Every structure is written in C-alpha cells, then in structure tokens.
Amino acid sequence: xxxxxxxxxxxxxxxxxxxxxxxxxxxxxxxxxxxxxxxxxxxxxxxxxxxxxxxxxxxxxxxxxxxxxxxxxxxxxxxxxxxxxxxxxxxxxxxxxxxxxxxxxxxxxxxxxxxxxxxxxxxxxxxxxxxxxxxxxxxxxxxxxxxxxxxxxxxxxxxxxxxxxxxxxxxxxxxxxxxxxxxxxxxxxxxxxxxxxxxxxxxxxxxxxxxxxxxxxxxxxxxxxxxxxxxxxxxxxxxxxxxxxxxxxxxxxxxxxxxxxxxxxxxxxxxxxxxxxxxxxxxxxxxxxxxxxx
Amino acid sequence: xxxxxxxxxxxxxxxxxxxxxxxxxxxxxxxxxxxxxxxxxxxxxxxxxxxxxxxxxxxxxxxxxxxxxxxxxxxxxxxxxxxxxxxxxxxxxxxxxxxxxxxxxxxxxxxxxxxxxxxxxxxxxxxxxxxxxxxxxxxxxxxxxxxxxxxxxxxxxxxxxxxxxxxxxxxxxxxxxxxxxxxxxxxxxxxxxxxxxxxxxxxxxxxxxxxxxxxxxxxxxxxxxxxxxxxxxxxxxxxxxxxxxxxxxxxxxxxxxxxxxxxxxxxxxxxxxxxxxxxxxxxxxxxxx
Amino acid sequence: xxxxxxxxxxxxxxxxxxxxxxxxxxxxxxxxxxxxxxxxxxxxxxxxxxxxxxxxxxxxxxxxxxxxxxxxxxxxxxxxxxxxxxxxxxxxxxxxxxxxxxxxxxxxxxxxxxxxxxxxxxxxxxxxxxxxxxxxxxxxxxxxxxxxxxxxxxxxxxxxxxxxxxxxxxxxxxxxxxxxxxxxxxxxxxxxxxxxxxxxxxxxxxxxxxxxxxxxxxxxxxxxxxxxxxxxxxxxxxxxxxxxxxxxxxxx
Numbered sequence: 001x002x003x004x005x006x007x008x009x010x011x012x013x014x015x016x017x018x019x020x021x022x023x024x025x026x027x028x029x030x031x032x033x034x035x036x037x038x039x040x041x042x043x044x045x046x047x048x049x050x051x052x053x054x055x056x057x058x059x060x061x062x063x064x065x066x067x068x069x070x071x072x073x074x075x076x077x078x079x080x081x082x083x084x085x086x087x088x089x090x091x092x093x094x095x096x097x098x099x100x101x102x103x104x105x106x107x108x109x110x111x112x113x114x115x116x117x118x119x120x121x122x123x124x125x126x127x128x129x130x131x132x133x134x135x136x137x138x139x140x141x142x143x144x145x146x147x148x149x150x151x152x153x154x155x156x157x158x159x160x161x162x163x164x165x166x167x168x169x170x171x172x173x174x175x176x177x178x179x180x181x182x183x184x185x186x187x188x189x190x191x192x193x194x195x196x197x198x199x200x201x202x203x204x205x206x207x208x209x210x211x212x213x214x215x216x217x218x219x220x221x222x223x224x225x226x227x228x229x230x231x232x233x234x235x236x237x238x239x240x241x242x243x244x245x246x247x248x249x250x251x252x253x254x255x256x257x258x259x260x261x262x263x264x265x266x267x268x269x270x271x272x273x274x275x276x277x278x279x280x281x282x283x284x285x286x287x288x289x290x291x292x293x294x
Numbered sequence: 295x296x297x298x299x300x301x302x303x304x305x306x307x308x309x310x311x312x313x314x315x316x317x318x319x320x321x322x323x324x325x326x327x328x329x330x331x332x333x334x335x336x337x338x339x340x341x342x343x344x345x346x347x348x349x350x351x352x353x354x355x356x357x358x359x360x361x362x363x364x365x366x367x368x369x370x371x372x373x374x375x376x377x378x379x380x381x382x383x384x385x386x387x388x389x390x391x392x393x394x395x396x397x398x399x400x401x402x403x404x405x406x407x408x409x410x411x412x413x414x415x416x417x418x419x420x421x422x423x424x425x426x427x428x429x430x431x432x433x434x435x436x437x438x439x440x441x442x443x444x445x446x447x448x449x450x451x452x453x454x455x456x457x458x459x460x461x462x463x464x465x466x467x468x469x470x471x472x473x474x475x476x477x478x479x480x481x482x483x484x485x486x487x488x489x490x491x492x493x494x495x496x497x498x499x500x501x502x503x504x505x506x507x508x509x510x511x512x513x514x515x516x517x518x519x520x521x522x523x524x525x526x527x528x529x530x531x532x533x534x535x536x537x538x539x540x541x542x543x544x545x546x547x548x549x550x551x552x553x554x555x556x557x558x559x560x561x562x563x564x565x566x567x568x569x570x571x572x573x574x575x576x577x578x579x580x581x582x583x
Numbered sequence: 584x585x586x587x588x589x590x591x592x593x594x595x596x597x598x599x600x601x602x603x604x605x606x607x608x609x610x611x612x613x614x615x616x617x618x619x620x621x622x623x624x625x626x627x628x629x630x631x632x633x634x635x636x637x638x639x640x641x642x643x644x645x646x647x648x649x650x651x652x653x654x655x656x657x658x659x660x661x662x663x664x665x666x667x668x669x670x671x672x673x674x675x676x677x678x679x680x681x682x683x684x685x686x687x688x689x690x691x692x693x694x695x696x697x698x699x700x701x702x703x704x705x706x707x708x709x710x711x712x713x714x715x716x717x718x719x720x721x722x723x724x725x726x727x728x729x730x731x732x733x734x735x736x737x738x739x740x741x742x743x744x745x746x747x748x749x750x751x752x753x754x755x756x757x758x759x760x761x762x763x764x765x766x767x768x769x770x771x772x773x774x775x776x777x778x779x780x781x782x783x784x785x786x787x788x789x790x791x792x793x794x795x796x797x798x799x800x801x802x803x804x805x806x807x808x809x810x811x812x813x814x815x816x817x818x819x820x821x822x823x824x825x826x827x828x829x830x831x832x833x834x835x
Contacts, residue, residue: 120661120665123658123661124658124661124662124665126658127659127661127662128662131792132792135749135792135793135794136792136793136794137794244672244673245669245673252794256794256796257791257794257795257796257797257800258793258794259791259792260751260789260790260791260800261789261790261791262786262789263666263669263670263788263790264669264670264672264673265673266673267755267758267785267786268787269785269786270783270786273786273801274797274801277797
C-alpha cells in the first residue's frame with residue numbers, strides 16, 4: 001500500500017488529502033486513531049471498553065523469599081517477594097512490626113523509566129499501596145511482634161516490575177496481596193537478645209506461621225479518555241499515555257471500599273464513579289477467583 | 295535514609311538459623327551432587343523464552359531451576375548524553391541488578407552495589423565481541439538484567455550472558471554469533487572419598503598426605519558453591535569456536551582449568567541448542583501473529 | 584453529638600478559613616490559605632523559561648514542588664505533587680503559553696489535618712494572583728467518617744483524623760457546580776444513563792482511604808460539595824476585593 005500518496009484534487013471535500021496505512025496513522029495521530037476505535041466501542045487490542053486483560057497469578061515462585069507471587073496482567077508482569085527480617089520496634093509502638101512495600105520500576109521493564117533512584121511514578125505507586133495496606137488495616141502489625149520492645153518482624157515487601165504495559169497499581173496490589181497470603185515464617189524463639197529460628201526440617205504448619213489477613217483489597221483502574229471522559233478499563237501503556245486522567249477503585253471481599261481515587265481530566269459525574277464502582281465489584285470478584293484457584 | 299522509598303527500620307537482620315545437632319548437611323565428601331539426580335557434568339534444565347517484556351526491543355527470560363532472571367534490550371538508540379562526543383562505534387551498556395529478594399540474604403537496593411557493578415562490566419565484556427558495534431555509530435544499546443532469584447553466583451552470570459545474547463538477537467541486532475555462558479566449580483572431594491574401602495585409606499591419610507581429588511561440578515548451585523575451591527565462568531561463541539570472556543577465581547592447577555574450560559565449551563554447545571530453539575520459537579510466534 | 588474539636592458545634596462545620604495573597608515579592612504570584620490550625624503557602628513563578636528537556640511544543644509545562652513542614656520531602660510529598668499537578672493541568676489554559684514553564688511551590692506552614700485540601704485552595708489563589716489564565720476555579724474540602732459513631736465530620740483536625748475510619752479529600756470546580764445545580768444537565772456524559780436521583784456534583788479530584796461503603800462515599804461527596812460552595816464564594820470575594828483595590832490604585 002502506498003503511503004502519503006496525494007489523491008487527485010478532484011473532489012476535495014469528500015476525499016482526504018493523503019492516505020496512510022493504519023500503522024502510520026497510529027504513529028502520526030495516536031489520539032485520533034484511538035478515537036476511531038472508541039467510537040465503535042472497541043479498542044485497538046480487541047478489548048471492549050470495560051474489558052480487563054487476561055490475568056494470571058502464580059504464588060511461591062521465589063524460593064529465597066518468605067512469600068512471593070507473580071502477577072501477569074496482559075503485557076504487565078510484576079513479581080512480589082516478601083522477606084521477613086528482625087528489627088527493633090519503634091519506641092512509640094513497642095509491639096508493632098513493620099510492613100514496608102516498595103515498587104521498583106527499573107529501566108528494564110520499559111523505556112519510560114530511567115536508571116537510578118525510584119522515579120515519580122514508582123514513588124506514587126509505593127505510597128498508594130502503603131496507604132491501602134495501613135489505612136484499611138490489612139494486617140494487624142501486632143501479629144508481627146516477637147518480644148515486646150525488643151524485637152519485631154519486618155516484612156520487606158518488594159515489588160519488581162519485569163514488564164511494564166500500563167496499570168501497574170492493579171497488578172502490584174494484586175501481587176502484594178497474593179504474596180502476603182503466601183508468606184510463611186518459621187516460629188522464632190527469643191533468648192538473650194538473639195532471635196533464632198529452627199532450621200533443618202522442611203517448613204510445615206508446626207514449625208511456621210502464616211499471616212492473618214483481615215481483608216484482601218484489590219483494585220480496578222480505569223483511564224479517562226478524551227473530554228467525553230470515556231472509561232477504559234485496565235489501560236495499557238499506549239492508552240495511559242493518551243488519556244487525561246484515571247479512576248482507581250480498591251475494594252475488599254466484604255464489599256467495602258478501601259480506596260477511591262480520581263485524578264486528572266475534567267470533572268466527572270458521580271454516575272460515572274458509580275459505574276466504576278460497579279465494574280470494580282465484578283472485576284475484583286473475578287480476580288479473587290483467579291487468586292484462590294492457585 | 296532513603297527519601298524516595300517507603301521507609302522501613304534503619305537496621306534489620308535475618309534471624310539466626312539453628313540446626314539440630316543430628317541435622318545432616320550436604321558436603322562434597324559424599325561424592326554426590328547437592329541435587330542427587332545430577333551427575334557432575336550435568337547442567338540444570340534450562341527454560342528460555344523470548345518476548346516477555348512487551349515494551350523492550352528484545353527480551354528473554356531464563357530459568358535454571360531456581361536461578362531465574364529476565365533481560366530486556368533497548369536500542370540501538372541515539373546516545374542521550376550530550377558532550378559524550380562522536381563515537382564511530384556503538385556502545386553496549388549493560389546493567390545487572392539483583393531483586394532485593396533474589397538471594398538468601400536480603401539485598402539493600404538503595405545503591406548499585408560493587409558486585410552488581412562488577413557483573414555489569416563482565417557482561418558487557420562478554421557480549422561486546424559478538425555484537426557488530428561498528429555498524430551502529432552514535433548509538434547505544436542498553437541491556438538490562440534483573441535477577442529474580444539466584445541459586446549460584448556463577449550460574450547466575452552464565453545465565454545472564456545466555457539470556458542477554460538471545461535478547462540481543464530477539465531485538466534484531468546484528469551479531470557474529472550467539473554467546474552462550476556456562477559455569478563450573480572445582481570441588482575438593484577430600485581424602486574421605488574412598489570411605490567405602492574404609493580403614494586402610496583413612497589411616498594412611500592421617501599418616502602421609504594424599505593429594506586431594508578435584509572434581510569439576512558443572513553449573514553449581516548455592517549449596518555447592520559454599521564448598522568450592524574455585525570456579526570459572528566461560529562465555530563462548532559455539533559456531534565460531536571462540537571464547538569471548540573467561541572468568542577464573544580460586545586456586546586450581548593448570549590441567550584442572552584446562553579441563554573445566556573444555557567441559558564448559560561442551561556444555562555451551564548444549565546451551566546453544568536451547569538458545570536456537572527459543573529463537574526459532576519466537577520466529578514462529580511472530581509469524582503466526 | 585459533639586466532636587473532639589471543641590471550637591465547633593456542628594459536624595458539618597468548617598474551621599474558620601482565610602487567605603492572603605501577594606505575600607512574596609520575588610514570586611509572580613503567591614498566596615497563603617489557612618483552615619484553622621492548618622496553613623499552606625504557595626508561590627507561582629511563570630510563565631517563564633523551561634528546561635529544554637521538559638519543554639512542550641503546544642503548551643506550558645506545569646511543575647509542582649511540595650515541601651513538608653519539617654525535614655526533606657518524602658514520597659508523601661511526591662504523591663501530593665502528582666495530585667496537585669494532574670488536577671491543575673486540565674484547569675490551566677496552558678495552550679496560551681507554549682514552550683514555557685509554570686512552577687508551583689507548595690510549602691506547608693502549619694499542619695493540623697487536611698493539608699492536601701489546604702494546598703489545593705492555596706494553589707488556586709496563588710495562580711490567580713500570578714494572573715495565570717484558568718478555565719475555572721476550584722475548591723477543596725476534606726471530610727472523615729468517625730470510627731465509633733459513623734458520623735461524617737467536615738474538615739477534621741489531626742486529633743480527629745486519628746480516630747477516622749476513612750478520610751476523603753474532594754475537589755470541585757465552580758463550572759460543574761453551576762451545571763449540576765441546573766438539574767444535572769451535563770452534556771459531557773452523553774453515553775452515561777443519567778438517573779435523576781443519583782446525579783450529584785461532578786467531582787474534579789477525589790482521594791479516599793480507609794474503610795467505607797459506596798453510600799458513605801457519595802454522602803461525603805455531597806457534604807463536601809456543599810461546603811466547597813463556601814470556598815468558591817470566598818475565593819470569588821477575595822478576587823473581587825483584590826481587583827477593586829488594584830483598580831483604585833491605578834486610577835487614583
């Protein structure tokens with residue numbers, strides 16, 4: 001097919017000045033290209049507007065971690081590994097452990113990220129996950145106490161993005177929750193300021209404990225496209241970069257909301273938010289089924 | 295204090311692991327490998343797949359049982375840094391990174407540690423001779439490696455070399471040949487090796503020193519590395535029959551080193567078949583798509 | 584039911600708020616906004632030159648820097664920067680100043696809860712003081728749901744936030760408040776089925792954490808929307824006064 005071929009200027013009103021192949025058009029006018037799809041109710045990757053990408057969850061993938069999970073959300077792949085270490089508690093909370101989630105968006109997963117310390121997006125996602133875990137009291141930090149005022153467990157929750165294709169928050173939160181449910185820590189013994197765990201025999205229910213999770217918040221994100229604020233569920237990288245704003249709804253298994261955020265784009269009606277909450281409810285059920293099938 | 299991460303406690307340590315007295319640990323004296331199913335010359339089964347990272351020009355994921363790492367290649371792209379001057383040759387930039395949970399001991403990832411820096415350099419030295427950088431002036435190729443889990447230092451580096459060259463090929467970058475990586479460790483199978491013939495040898499062993507027998511274990515895991523006397527990591531281009539990088543550490547006699555290099559070259563040929571297969575698969579997939 | 588903050592009698596009462604503009608003489612615009620014991624100072628520089636790396640060919644680059652009360656910025660400030668920047672980007676007519684930069688610095692002066700809301704209000708005042716063209720103005724209010732009584736408290740203090748089950752920050756612009764007042768006639772959402780009962784104020788920004796139900800969320804939105812009208816009115820009066828003063832000075 002010819003690119004940039006001028007048509008004969010016979011009827012200027014009816015014929016476009018140039019014809020492009022689809023991929024050229026996509027590169028030159030990404031938004032207009034996308035708009036053409038959206039007006040037909042589909043997206044370039046074949047999904048419907050409210051469709052989420054195929055999701056898989058695998059737990060226990062990293063044997064050097066106390067708990068781990070790998071989540072694939074279409075082209076986005078994240079691995080969450082949790083390591084438990086012993087630390088001194090804070091003076092004002094002598095019986096509480098630490099839960100420290102951090103997201104790493106390395107230059108390996110996308111050219112959008114630079115090497116070096118975490119960029120803005122990584123920091124913002126880390127903060128959002130940290131807030132959901134703390135504010136909706138997913139884990140009672142008192143369960144992580146070994147000896148009051150002396151020693152507590154620190155759960156280093158590190159999320160590594162292997163491949164980035166949008167919607168990192170949903171994928172990261174799902175991997176954190178799956179990994180937390182997968183954590184096994186050997187029963188500690190405290191004597192004279194030293195924490196010991198028994199090694200040797202294989203890890204089992206007798207010599208280790210699991211974490212008691214009060215709830216499992218899972219999020220569903222939607223990009224807001226164009227001034228019409230068309231909702232695009234589970235945006236991929238290309239959709240994220242051409243959309244103006246985002247709505248994220250985090251919901252737990254008891255149908256309680258854990259976080260709602262609407263950022264960017266123009267003002268959206270409350271009906272639009274309700275629509276998001278309804279869709280998020282369905283989606284989190286589906287995702288929960290995928291996670292429990294593991 | 296790191297201000298760009300969620301703060302945790304200033305200091306945290308892994309708990310002490312206490313083994314029961316009757317706990318039997320693996321030692322090389324048992325003449326068997328840590329994984330009893332493997333013979334000394336056996337590599338672990340390799341799983342290699344391309345195209346995992348959707349945004350990268352080329353990518354590969356490799357798994358040797360518990361050694362798991364991902365590699366993403368970006369480029370060739372123009373040199374970003376202004377003032378680096380004109381370069382007639384392309385630059386191959388490698389970045390090797392361990393996930394914090396990749397090793398038995400947690401790695402604090404606030405800064406690139408010296409080991410990561412060293413491995414990055416080795417990687418770029420091992421790959422550069424294979425890549426036709428002279429065809430890519432004013433450009434840079436970025437190779438990023440993230441180790442998700444490491445089971446053996448040498449095998450990790452070898453896997454990174456293998457994965458990176460497959461990822462480079464997947465990115466369509468011209469190369470002279472694929473580079474396969476392989477590691478080998480020398481283990482001292484002590485005098486107690488002949489414990490089956492018992493008394494005589496052990497009593498004579500106390501009297502006059504017997505030269506310890508050295509066994510070469512291919513693709514050693516973490517547990518075996520604890521007892522190694524030395525190790526080599528070889529990067530080798532099987533079709534050209536050329537070595538691009540050889541890393542040797544520890545003490546060993548000349549013949550042992552020669553022998554292990556030969557072993558590694560043989561193993562690299564096996565790895566090469568796996569790399570070939572992975573690339574052919576990716577060709578098929580892109581044809582179907 | 585009384586709330587821990589003794590100075591207020593009603594759960595739906597805002598703390599006394601006030602603002603002063605043009606406090607910094609080296610910035611193009613500045614403003615301080617106070618919600619009771621919380622205070623945020625904001626300065627605006629621009630449209631000015633911008634680093635080539637950040638330059639945008641069709642519009643101005645907006646940069647937000649948030650500074651904490653004490654110490655150096657942490658990831659909390661980073662999240663605040665992103666929240667403010669992404670909310671203001673559609674509001675500022677940045678197409679009028681292509682290839683320039685607008686830098687907004689938000690400095691916390693006193694912290695007694697609701698810093699994000701205070702910062703939003705301070706920012707919009709400072710932007711107007713700097714004469715940056717805007718599509719509409721915004722007003723932000725925070726509310727929380729009490730853990731024990733499930734009551735909704737508007738504009739909580741730090742003390743009150745400590746016993747919150749959930750906390751909600753909302754931002755409303757004055758444009759949508761007009762349209763939603765006129766029986767929810769929003770041409771924007773043509774494809775959304777408009778149920779007259781559920782139509783509420785259009786939300787420009789929302790950030791909620793904790794544990795809450797859908798009903799609580801929208802109830803909070805409604806209460807905050809009503810309170811935001813007071814902020815909008817206040818901003819309008821402040822600007823009218825300022826313009827009046829300027830007019831007198833130039834025509835004296």
